[in-house]
Amino acid sequence: MFLAFGLVNILAAFALLRATLAWTEHRAYEQAEQHLRSTAVLMQRTYREDLDNEPSEALQQELIQLGKDSGYRLTLIDADGRVLADSSQPDLAAVLKMENHAERGEVSQAEYTNWGVAKRSSDTTGKPYVYVALRDAVDKGPSPTVRAAAMVDVIQEQIDYFRQRLWLLAMGVGAALLTVTYLVVSSIVRPVLQLNDAADAVSRGDYDQRAFVPNRDELGELASSFNHMCGELNSQFDELRRSGQRQATVLGGMVEGVIAIDSAQHVSLANKAAGNLLGFLPEKVEGRPLIEIIRNHTLHDALAEVQSNDQPQRLDIDLQGPEPRRLSVQITPLMGAESGGAVIVLHDITELRRLETIRQEFVANVSHELKTPLSSIKAYTETLLGGALHDEQHAMSFLGRIEEQADRLNALIQDLLSLARIESAEQTFDLAPVVVGEAVAACLSDYTPQADARGIRLLAESDEPQAEVVADPEGLRVILNNLVDNAIKYTPDGGSVTVGWKVVEEDYVRLSVTDTGIGIPKDQLPRVFERFHRVDKARSRELGGTGLGLSIVKHLTQSFGGSVAVESKIDHGTSFYVTLPKS
Structure with a gap:
């Protein structure tokens, strides 16, 4: 913009300068003519009498001196056109050799108008002059004439001198004009550019940008309004960012997965929980079709129905x-949204369903486990009441079986109560350092008669017999008893049961109970610590097991800050591991 204004000003100044130079040149010649006219009048008054006389050297020398003083070429011409004196000639002899001037343009013109003016080259000197001739008569016709002439070169030198000064002045004025133009244009354009730059910055998201316009005119008011708008936008976007952050925090902290979709079933938003449930990164699924993330036609059919009604x-x-997972899905349409989108909330109920299944199995197992001894007791009681009571031999046998089933029922109830207390944390434990070797020796001593009866060897192996764990002594005894009891029950006659322990990871002691029994199928290993789970249900009941021993082992170990594990191979035996904190 400044260049355009500057160019316009320069062109205008150039046109004005040309006009000024033309006027100056015209004025210079006009002034020269006026001076020549004045000189001619003065000559006429001075030499009127001499115009009628013959040429003389005295007149010639006087005119030469006057010409030097005036700076002009002066000529006296009689009525016949003969030159009487000429300041451009050195003496009278030269004057007498001059041509007749009656036909000179300025002289012949003066015969008719008294004044004659011409600009031409002198036939005598060959130099260009401006001539002014004045006839010494009122009537028309031949009369003496005085002539004054100025050299064109002298006039041109004056014009050139003035032109140089004018050019210098013009350049100075031009520079000043450009400076003023720059300042004026800048004062107008700079605020506009500042506003433009600020608007560009705001369009790029920099809402802290401000336009500084000191003027109090319309542009200043515009800048003030712009700054106010930026402040309002900044506040609104700050609130939006805070709202977005709150929303992201809420969505990120939700356990439920949340997915928002548009009318085309493309993902517009997904939280971290949804990504964890479905195995994707939330920031990488925006804009993708939902079918690429969840390939479940039941869900997509339900979503289409929600979007339609x-x-x-x-x-x-x-x-x-x-x-495999089971998800509870809630699909809610975005009411009032023209896009026809919806929000999908996903809740992982896999564990809930598993616990429900376990609960159902637990109720069924408890019912079954209670029903079996109760049915036996009822049957034996009915038999006794039916008459067997009077048969002493049969009566004693039936009463013995009733006692056996009652003991089994009591053991089951005690195990259930014990497990319930452990799980609910109602049972408190006196955690203290326990020497593992001593606890193992006591356990093996208790089960030696049972093992010897079947030829099963009970072994204890450890490189650190004095290793200690942090546990409740009675709880550790229950753990060892359950594991050793199970090992003996499921080990064929003549086999072995080995109890070992060693320090692992510096801060823990791992106990192991290994048998040479029948082993556990691989698909059953993940469930061996569940309540009432039996690998061989018929054999377990035959051996008097309640199905709760390993579950009690697991919960006791976890109560002591430890963990359990199992390894097994069919027909080669099973190893149970209990890892407890080292004292």
Whole structure:
């Protein structure tokens, strides 16, 4: 913009300068003519009498001196056109050799108008002059004439001198004009550019940008309004950012997975929980079709129905994979949204369903475990009441079986109560350092008669017999008794049961109970610590097991800050591991 203004000013100044130079040149010649006229009048008054006389050297020398003083070429011409004197000639002899001047343009013109003016080259000197001739008569016709002439070169030198000064002045004025133009244009353009730069910055998201315009005119008011708008935008976007952060925090902290979709079932938002449930990164699924993330046609059919009738739906879906999951899904339409989108809330109920299944199995197992001894007791009682009571031999046998089933029922109830107390943390433990070797020796001593009866060897192996663990002494005894009892029950006659222990990871002691029994199928290993789970149910009941021993072992160990594990191979035996904190 400044260049345009500057160019316009320069062109205007150039045109003005040309006009000034032309006027100056015209004025210079006009002034020269005026001076020549004045000189001619003065000559006429001075030499009127001499114009009628003959040429003389005295007149010639006088005119030469006058010409030097005036700076002009002066000429006296008689009525016939003969030159009487000429300041450009050195003496009278030269004057007498001059041509007749009656036909000179300025002289012949003066015969008719008294004044004659011409600009031409002198036939005598060959130099260009401006001539002014004045006739010494009122009537027309031949009369003496005085002539004054100025050299064009002299006039041109004056014009050139003035032109140089004018150019210098013009350049100075031009520079000043450019400076003033720059300052004026800058004062107008700079605020506009500042506003433009500020608007560009705001368009790029820099809402802290401000336009500084000191003027109090319309532009200043515009800048003030712009700054106010930026402040309002900044406040609003700050609130939006805070709201977005709060929303992200809420969504990120939710256990439920949340997925928002548009009318085309493309993902517009997903939280971290949804990514964890479905195995994707939330920031990488925005804009992708939902079918690429959840390949479940039941869900997509339900979603399509929600989008068509704007009614929420709830359903459960099963996801296949290395770890199958069941999800509870709530689909809610975005009411009032023209896009027809919806929000999907996913809740992982896999564990809930597993616990429900365990509860159902637990109730069924408890019912079954209680029903069996109660049914036996009822049957034997009915037999006795039916008449066997009077048969002493049969009566004693039936009473013995009733006692056996009652003991089994009591053991089951005691194990259930013990497990319930452990799980509910109602039972308190006196945690203290316990020497593992001593606890193992006491356990093996208790089970030696049972093992010897079947030819089973009980062994204790350890390189650190004095190792200590932090546990409740009675609880550790229960753990060892359950593991050793199970090992003996499921080990064929003539086999062996080995109890070992060693320090692991510096801060823990790992106990192991290894038998040479029948082993556990691989698919059963993950469930061996569940309540009432039996690998061989018939054999377990035959051996008098309640199905709760390993579950008690697991919960006691966890109460002591430890962990359990199992390894087994069919027909080669099983190893149970209990890891407890080292004292």
